[in-house]
Amino acid sequence: MIECIASERIETNCYLIEEEGHALIIDPSCGKFIIDKLTEKGWEPDYIILTHEHYDHIWDLEEVRDHYGIPVIASSLCSERVQSIQTNLSSIGDILIYFKTGEEPSEPGKRFTCRAAEITFDETYTMNWRGHDFEFQRIPGHSPGSVLITMDQNSVFTGDYMIYGEPDMTRLKGGSKKDYDRITLPVLDAIPADFHVYPGHGPDYIKKNDTK
């Protein structure tokens, strides 16, 4: 079972994957809602997984990891970059919200850093979690630490790539159009049609042949 919780602040999706009463948390963007949902469902989280280092995807990482005392999985570059307000972009978070919504945030956003992940990998990582196969592949372009997470050869968690109806963004600080074109675009294009796409913003959807 996969549940999505969208944070109020910038509508960043957090996904909870459940199996046998246990859960994985992908991108802890809204701590209270995550904890409330897990409590309500009676699910015990095992890991936190990060799609990339940007502030809106790690907004409540420290709160959730401290609450449950569970390890974080991330690419090495993501792990490194969550530790700086410049590279996790929390230094310009309010401005991002303003440009996205046209409204100044009602209260100043926090500028924050997170601790390094407990489990890191440079380019790829695989694991089996309660019968589910996961493959992690670093796909730079949007950010150096971005990762594609493939689950059971039928679903992908794409972070800030493949957001429905939006072009992939490579112009934020740390982004690279060159890396995107050379490394990431071929990977995204190779995702088979009919895979279920769970992006970091907006609705999930089924990939069609003519769309990323």
Place this chain on the structure above:
Amino acid sequence: MTNLEKYDNAFKLNFKVSDEDLPGLVYQGIFEWDSVGHMDLMADFEAAYGIQMSTKDVLDFTSYEKGKKILTERYGVNFDE
């Protein structure tokens, strides 16, 4: 590197412009200085000068000249050093 050099370099590196392009440069006056470019520029100034700019000042930062004024008057950045 002087504060002025840091200031000019941020524009030149982010927007691929040269020294002669800087006077009169305004927000959304060139393709590269859009909202995304603006955020990158502000992040560079914060890192270069060790400051934290308010949202209001970031939004008021609408030209090369006005940016200097804001950084001088609000954050004490000295461009005459």
